[in-house]
Amino acid sequence: MKLGWQNWFQEKRFAAHWDRAKEAAQSTPMADYYSAPVQADQLLNDAPLIALDFESDGLEEDAQLLEAGWVAVEGGAVKLNSARRLRIRAESRLQGSAVIIHRITDDAAAEGQSEQDVLLALLADLKGAAILAHAAFIEQSFLNAACLRCFGVPFVGRFICTMQLEERWFPRERTADGLRLGKLRAQYGLPYYRAHDGLTDAMACAELFLVQCARRRTENLLLEDVLMRG
């Protein structure tokens, strides 16, 4: 395989990060999450995936998380019985513009659970699973920041980024916003979603991923073939 050395290098780096985080997680609530590593060389169809989306009041690492939505993808199917959408209680006043985009008001956010409780519920589902997101580096950085905040432990996991996958598998000239989730879905004839609640976005991303895998027309894809790179 052409990218063999790259995969190998990435695996080495991932293993090092994982081991370090696992070490740090000992006797913290995250220890359980680190007890189940996800093998990159398993068949994609066999690999448990969780499509995840956070709603937040900003994109910086210290942004306030408002909501987490996630749903499992197994064997090429989005399993709605696993769908979760949890509101996170706001610690500080929301920033105005984010409120409008996400349709989450101070009042609604106040009804949520603590960030720690939401993270624990999420981590339980993420255990042993790879994480699927559109622009996954954002979810990655949010998760890492939140875990450090709540448990003092970094978050290390396997990520699949549907935005990166689109560029990698189906490169073409695009407009500036051509890789946005809504645009890509429309391009593939997927239904229009009102969007911008965590669960709807997670589902939207999961469905896009099903389309990408079907269009790739490759039998027996491995998890490592779709993992986020770089």
Added chain:
Amino acid sequence: MEIDEVIAFLGQHAPFDALSVDVINALARRIEVRYFPREAMIIDAGKENHALGIVRSGAVELRLGGTELNHRLGEGGVFGYPSLLHHERTRNQVIAHEDSLIYQLPKPDFLALLDSHETLRGFFAKDEAERLRLAVEGLRRSETGHGEAAMIGVKLGSLMRRNEVVTAGPGDSISDAAKLMARADVSTLPLTEKGGLVGIITDKDLRRRVLGQDVPLDKPVSRVMTPDPITMSLDDDLLSAMLVMSQHNIHHLPIVNESDEIVGVVSSSDLLNRFGMNALQVVAEIKAAGDAAAVARAARRVDGVLAHLIESGVDADHVARFVSNIGEATHRQLLKLGEEQLGPPPVPYALVVFGSLARQEQAGGSDQDNGFILDDSYDAQTHGAYFERLATFLCDGLNSAGYIYCPGDIMATNDKWRQPLAVWKERYRGWIDNPDPENVLNTTIFFDMRRVAGEEILVDSLREHIFAWSSANRIFLSFIARAAAHTKVPLGFFRNFLLQHDEKEGDVLDLKHQAIAPVVDIARVYALALGLSEVNSEERLKKAAELGEISDEAVSDIVDSFEFIRSVRFRHQSGQIKRGEAPTNNLSPALLSRFEREHLKDAFRVIRDHMDIVSRKYAGNIQ
């Protein structure tokens, strides 16, 4: 927590839209979402099926097992439930017609949902039959295929309750036969000789033909039996049996096997019990009616029958035949009552009907088209008054029974259509020998003619002449063919939809004139060109195929299209009837489902193609 997008979608599509938000929400959580690129197999035939499919986006194609018939389902369409309902392997293949996002509801969840929601049970039972009805022509004819619906393809064999048939011989005494019937608790006794069926006797015969007429009980039963009764075989289906019963107003059908041995008797109540169908009852009521008002009361129930038949999943051809049988019975009974009132006819005559009733293709909301063919011994001076009064009795009665007066005045009350045979012959001769475009359009209805009552020989004689003249006259044929090709089939169904403007209903698709008439016209051209005695359009086309004038494939295409168009019309009418409206043939395109639109488009294309063929074949030399 609610899965908003899924709930919103289900809430907009039948049958889920009838469920409460809580139930939909719970349902949404059981769904698995899968994606199938175009041409991917979603369900393979002959496999276990594990889930109900719901088209979230895209479109799928159902390929009915063992046939060439396809059905397309768009957004919101549901599929894959027959195998779940009956716990059997799938019969149909389902293929993604476009890239499709499919919601799958696992079998246990689907069945649990049905258990607790009666409305859903009704939907899935009915929708299944509806789909099969669309494919019914193909299914009925293919040897291996039989429908999954309750009605269609159910063989008489499955209804037989008794393994041992009680029979007697024609030479046995009436008394012995009656005792045997009492002992065996049967209402019908087949009479056999050397294993073969020679007659049948029923409870009613004993009452009417024996006790009612003081026939001595020691006489042989053959004296009062119905000889050579109509029989059917174990492989005939229930609908055909019901049709025969309603046509002949009989209530018992002996069933025979391949070697003509009697194996059982099916009664109309067996069929009624099975289907709760009232078509037979309406015919029986009409025949028992003692005056015109009672005939009208019974005949007006035809709308209810139509709606009921459609709901029971009966195909359009059978519905039309039942509706026609009721129409025919109405004509006959009125004439019978008229004769009772006015005395026997002074000269032989026949009542003929024209148009859809003649073709046995009647739908709801039909007007009357009829005439009297009088024997040539008719003398206007002496006999005129009688037939005028009889015609008035008939046509008034028909009008009260819901068959409104013919707007074109094609009725026996019109002097023009109450004439001796010789005049009728002259008239047809004139239409055939001196055709002109206007004439042709106005007279085609007369070439769909059938005797409903009276002297058969009068009608046969007229028909023979018509065929001899028409099939020999190429110019006449070319006029008829051109008239047929003139009909505007609304081919550009989506884009440049040719809508007829209707005062009451706005821009509508006129199913009768734009979609059904072209097929009738095509069939009539063949009938006239080949001198076919068949009047029913489907029978005409099949006969034309038998004679090699048209290919079998072409006929089966046209017949399927015809069936589909008529099923759309009947469904439309059944909806109107249930809303308490009078049935019409005008359909607003907005009322059509995407599925119906797609198939109508296909059907129109088939019809247009065949109109061109007919036009090339017969209308050629006088363009």
